[in-house]
Amino acid sequence: MSFIDKIGSFASSAFNFLKGDGIANNLARTALIGLALNKLQKSTNKDNETVDPGTEVTIDPDTQYSVPVLYGSAFIDGKITDAKMDANNTTLWVCYTLCEKTGNLIDGSASAISFNEIYIDNFRLSLNDTGYTVDSIFDDDGNSGTVWANLIEVYPFSGGSTSPVSFTTEAAGNTANAYDLMPHWTSTDTMNDLVFCIVKYKYNKKQKLTTIGQNVKFKLTNTMSQPGDVLNDYLQNTRYGAGVPAAEIDLV
Amino acid sequence: MANLDTYTAVKTGLFVRIQIDEYRTTSGGAYSEQVLRFSTYDDTKVINTESYVPLGRLLNITSSTSEIRPTGDSITVTLSGIPTDAIAEIVYSKIKGAPIEIHRGYFQINGTQIGDYEGKFFGSINNYSIQEEYDVESRTASNLIILECNNIVNTLEQKISGRKTNPQSQKTFYSTDTSMDRVPALKNSKFDFGAP
Numbered sequence: 001m002s003f004i005d006k007i008g009s010f011a012s013s014a015f016n017f018l019k020g021d022g023i024a025n026n027l028a029r030t031a032l033i034g035l036a037l038n039k040l041q042k043s044t045n046k047d048n049e050t051v052d053p054g055t056e057v058t059i060d061p062d063t064q065y066s067v068p069v070l071y072g073s074a075f076i077d078g079k080i081t082d083a084k085m086d087a088n089n090t091t092l093w094v095c096y097t098l099c100e101k102t103g104n105l106i107d108g109s110a111s112a113i114s115f116n117e118i119y120i121d122n123f124r125l126s127l128n129d130t131g132y133t134v135d136s137i138f139d140d141d142g143n144s145g146t147v148w149a150n151l152i153e154v155y156p157f158s159g160g161s162t163s164p165v166s167f168t169t170e171a172a173g174n175t176a177n178a179y180d181l182m183p184h185w186t187s188t189d190t191m192n193d194l195v196f197c198i199v200k201y202k203y204n205k206k207q208k209l210t211t212i213g214q215n216v217k218f219k220l221t222n223t224m225s226q227p228g229d230v231l232n233d234y235l236q237n238t239r240y241g242a243g244v245p246a247a248e249i250d251l252v
Numbered sequence: 253m254a255n256l257d258t259y260t261a262v263k264t265g266l267f268v269r270i271q272i273d274e275y276r277t278t279s280g281g282a283y284s285e286q287v288l289r290f291s292t293y294d295d296t297k298v299i300n301t302e303s304y305v306p307l308g309r310l311l312n313i314t315s316s317t318s319e320i321r322p323t324g325d326s327i328t329v330t331l332s333g334i335p336t337d338a339i340a341e342i343v344y345s346k347i348k349g350a351p352i353e354i355h356r357g358y359f360q361i362n363g364t365q366i367g368d369y370e371g372k373f374f375g376s377i378n379n380y381s382i383q384e385e386y387d388v389e390s391r392t393a394s395n396l397i398i399l400e401c402n403n404i405v406n407t408l409e410q411k412i413s414g415r416k417t418n419p420q421s422q423k424t425f426y427s428t429d430t431s432m433d434r435v436p437a438l439k440n441s442k443f444d445f446g447a448p
Contacts, residue, residue: 051448052446052448053446053447053448054444054445054446054447054448055444055445056442056443056444056445057442057443057445058442058443059438059443060439060440061417061435061438061439062417063416063417063418063435063436063439064416064417065417066414066415066416067414067415067416067417079417080438081417081431081434081435081438082431082434082435082438083438083441083443085443089443089444089446089447089448090445090446092443092445097417100414100415161431185431186430188428188429188430189429189430189431190431191429191431192425192426192429193425194431203446205446210445210446211445212445237413238413239413239414239415239425240413240415241413242408242411242413243411243413244404
């Protein structure tokens with residue numbers, strides 16, 4: 001009898017033992033079932049450990065932040081004034097308030113503030129044909145990547161919720177009102193005379209978008225840039241300026 | 253400034269113009285616009301078709317400084333000899349905040365004006381006070397009215413404007429705009445971004 005036959009004989013006797021009706025046979029079967037359940041539970045726990053718990057994003061807007069006035073061209077930080085997450089926790093809408101809308105130039109024409117660029121955590125965002133969806137990002141050295149492609153959308157507004165604008169680098173852009181984009185806004189959320197931007201973040205761990213931008217910057221340009229126009233606007237404006245009546249200013 | 257080189261004697265006058273938008277003479281009277289015009293000169297003068305009442309020594313105006321750069325400054329205008337029954341006009345009218353202009357004029361001894369009137373002070377009345385002068389012998393009283401005036405630069409330096417990112421500030425300018433209403437509630441709020 002070879003050693004193979006001996007092993008086969010042992011296996012056969014063990015199998016017959018487990019099939020028996022005695023106490024010892026029952027205990028052995030229970031122990032084996034317990035071992036199997038234990039293995040199964042460990043396997044289940046291991047699977048649970050791989051589920052993404054998400055990221056806890058804390059938003060702390062400043063209620064005492066003075067909305068700045070921007071003349072000429074400048075980079076400006078956005079201050080968060082609203083945020084809303086959708087029901088499945090994967091889309092977070094954030095509203096960044098940027099600056100005041102300015103008044104008229106001395107020649108009577110209205111000033112206009114345009115959006116040139118947007119930077120999130122020092123990456124410049126490039127948009128696709130829609131004019132509001134990110135397709136690539138650039139670092140300071142000009143290296144590009146598509147890691148956030150289709151995960152961020154930016155909707156700039158210049159003057160209020162019903163004044164959507166496009167980035168100057170884009171041929172197209174958003175045309176919807178702000179209160180039709182932000183999930184919980186209504187027509188009374190008018191953001192009167194404010195320049196602001198709504199940014200939509202879509203969570204994606206694989207593409208490393210697990211939180212909102214910690215450092216969001218915008219490059220804006222105001223057509224009001226000449227010293228005379230600026231001084232006149234700042235003197236006359238009753239909202240952010242000195243409120244001096246036009247009759248008391250000699251423009252000639 | 254007027255060239256005074258060729259004159260051996262000149263006299264000057266300060267001309268004060270106060271525009272009071274809400275002026276009344278009794279506590280229950282209706283407000284009306286009233287422009288007060290008076291001067292330290294010894295005769296009635298007309299500037300831009302407006303006559304200035306000569307008060308002479310009854311009017312005193314403190315000195316002001318002239319600097320190259322516009323700076324904040326204040327002056328005090330004192331009117332004396334006010335009869336007691338005229339005090340009500342001061343008390344019941346809204347004098348604080350009224351714009352005040354003071355011009356200076358140069359004249360020859362015969363009254364002929366030299367050059368144009370020149371601006372000395374432009375600002376608004378910041379505060380006023382009343383002092384009573386009682387004459388025991390005649391048992392009559394007259395009053396001093398002291399007007400404290402700030403110039404425009406001083407007023408601008410004290411001015412605070414602009415809006416903040418909170419609902420109260422936003423509603424100060426746009427009462428129906430609710431876009432800042434959620435900012436206080438959003439403070440320190442946490443979002444479980446990407447949680448299952």
